[in-house]
Amino acid sequence: MSRLALGMPPGLRRGLTFWRRSIQARVVASTLVLSATVVGGVGWFLLQQTREGLLDQRVDAVVAEADTERADAETRLGSVPGTDVDATAQQAELIDPIIQRGLTRGFAVVLAGPIGENTGRIAQRGTRSSPGLDTGSVPTSLESHFQEPAATAWTYTTIRTLDSAGTELSEEPGIVVGTQVTLVADGGTYTLYFLFPLDEQQETLALVTRALLTAAVLLLVLVAGVTWLVTRQVVTPIRMARRVAERLAAGRLQERLRVTGEDDLARLATSFNQMASNLQRQIRQLEELSRVQHRFVSDVSHELRTPLTTVRMAGDVLYDARDDFDAVSSRAAELLQTELDRFETLLVDLLEISRFDAGAAVLDAEDINLVDVAHRVVEATRPLAEQRDVGVVVRAPDHPCLAEADARRIERVVRNLITNAIDHAETGRGEEIVVQVAGDDHAAAITVRDFGIGLGPGESALVFNRFWRADPARARTSGGTGLGLSISLEDSHLHGGWLQAWGRPGEGAQFRLTLPRRVNAPLRRSPLPLVPADAKEPVT
The missing domain is CATH 3.30.565.10 (Histidine kinase-like ATPase, C-terminal domain)
Structure with a gap:
């Protein structure tokens, strides 16, 4: 375990350990991440399409309503006598009915103009508008568009309302449509700005968003559950095989997997059991051969001691009397003594090896x-x-x-x-x-x-x-x-x-x-290096 993991809180460390060891958790997590990515992408696409559809529908409706109001205003202005030169009264007669209809239909209106005069911002000059409306809700870009005679145009905006003291009460997204009419009294071109709120579309979009989020959460839970069940069917036999393999490694050679069905996992379990049986048989054969070998070495070593003792006694006699022999016989007696010493050492080593092989070696x-x-x-x-x-x-x-x-x-x-x-x-x-x-x-x-x-x-x-x-x-x-x-x-x-x-x-x-320092205490390092300091660097 790394030092970074050792410094983590126990809960986080256990979670990381579970993550590393559980293939089922990793499969479920990766499936959830991929599913969440796909569902998120599809949901974002659907929301964009729904938003664009709602806005396009709303734009078409408000532009048509603005054109209708402009046509009605032009009709009313066309019935005004040409001798009427009171521009202020005509403005009131023009805007007041529209304001009243706007209060019932849910839109606001601003009358600005005539063009070419009072070219500052609408909010900075005298205008007629729906009560409580902040005339600054009309975007500058749209005002600039109608500084000269122009066709009907629209844009998105934020509609702000004010109280009687001029304090802002609320703001909401909306659409502002601008269209122009000509006043008979002064011949000036005035601009009518219709401001339509998007509260219904916003509520609809919020409802669709909540529905999509709810469906996405339920879908992800369903995907997680299905993935967990599917992986469990595969992982459970693997875990059983791991546990049986651990028992086999611990020496419990009789352990076997339970085989149910005829699918791939069942055939795998059958093959595993056959492998375990073959390993058990071969291990037992090797153990028996090893016991025979150890017994043979031990028996031979013990049995050789008696003839070796006899040969040693005879060799000692010959070695002690070598001075009485000729040169060849004397040398043969010396060689016999040397080889007997080596033979005796070999027997001692063989007996020691046999004790190690039999597990009979003890420490003092x-x-x-x-x-x-x-x-x-x-x-x-x-x-x-x-x-x-x-x-x-x-x-x-x-x-x-x-x-x-x-x-x-x-x-x-x-x-x-x-x-x-x-x-x-x-x-x-x-x-x-x-x-x-x-x-x-x-x-x-x-x-x-x-x-x-x-x-x-x-x-x-x-x-x-x-x-x-x-x-x-x-x-x-x-x-x-x-x-x-x-x-x-x-x-x-x-x-x-x-x-x-x-x-x-x-x-x-x-x-x-x-x-x-103490027998069988754990060793982690040695006080001396294995590679000597005088060793030359290997040539690469």
Whole structure:
């Protein structure tokens, strides 16, 4: 888990964990997001079409009504005698009936003009209008259009109403239609502005919006429910298969899936059960073969002890009397003694391996100082190192590096690592084998660095295999059996520790043993690096 997740509240962290682990939740969520996107797009398109349809219908209606009012005004003006020159009275006779009709039909009217005079804003000059109407509701663009004689025009606006004190009471969207008439009294062209509110269209659009939102929510809930049910039919068998697989991995090899029906999931469950049965049979066969092999190794090792003891006694007699033999017989007695020593070591290692394989190895743990262990083993292997003309040095801190461990097993691991390094060291180069010890609050470690033939790519994992050699042509000067590193790996695992190897051809190798402070305590890092500081950077 990342540090960011650790810093989150527990509820959010549980939600993220559920999101990562539940394919059903992710499928439902992605389906809802896609459905919401589609429904939102379709709903927006329908609302736009409905809005445009309502507005177009309303525009056609108000323009037709404005034309009707203009035609009625022209008819009334046409019946006025030409001798009537009272423009103010004619304006009143023209606008008052329209204002009255507007109050009953729900529109307002403004009379402005004549054109060419009082060219300022309508709101800034004397006009006649419906009571309570803010004449500033007429847009400037439409006023500019009628500064000269022009045909009927319309535009959208915001209609504002005022109280008797001039305070704004309300505002609502509307349509303003402008048309011109000529007054008989002064021959001037006046502009009639009809302001029609869009409250009905707004209510209709709000009703349609609520209906679409309600339908969208219900549709999304339905889609979520259907998706949940559909995915559940697929995910439930998968979850059952996961649980059965976990039980199989835990060793309960008799677990099987329940098969119902004949569909694809049923056939999958059948195939899974067949696979589990085959695995169970093969695992049991391998376990039986392993038991036979372990028993064979153990029995052979024990049975060889008796003839080996007899041969050892005879070999000791011959070796002690070698001075009385001729040169060839004396050399044969020495070779026999050497090979008997190696054979006896091989039997001991085979018995130890058989105990590991049978799970019978036990620890005699106590607090030990790895610094003392390193010095003891180096002193014990110094004759072998001098024979190979190789120096061995120990680099350790002045303070103890303590760890709870089996002293016999850890000394055996360190001895195997050092003798292995001596076997593979290049003589005559003047480079020493370096044994380094370090520790921290959680772990203690020992590294053994040599400058021999090294390890090729992938060989750092093979080196712990039984009887494996990095260089098959190289003889074992220490009399090793080929099982030392395998036993060392098992010893480190028995302590809950690590035994790792690094190497490059021609640059030598380094082995690192890391032990927890307490047996089988969790290990997260080692006090010493696996790759030595003197290693060259790989060529890329």
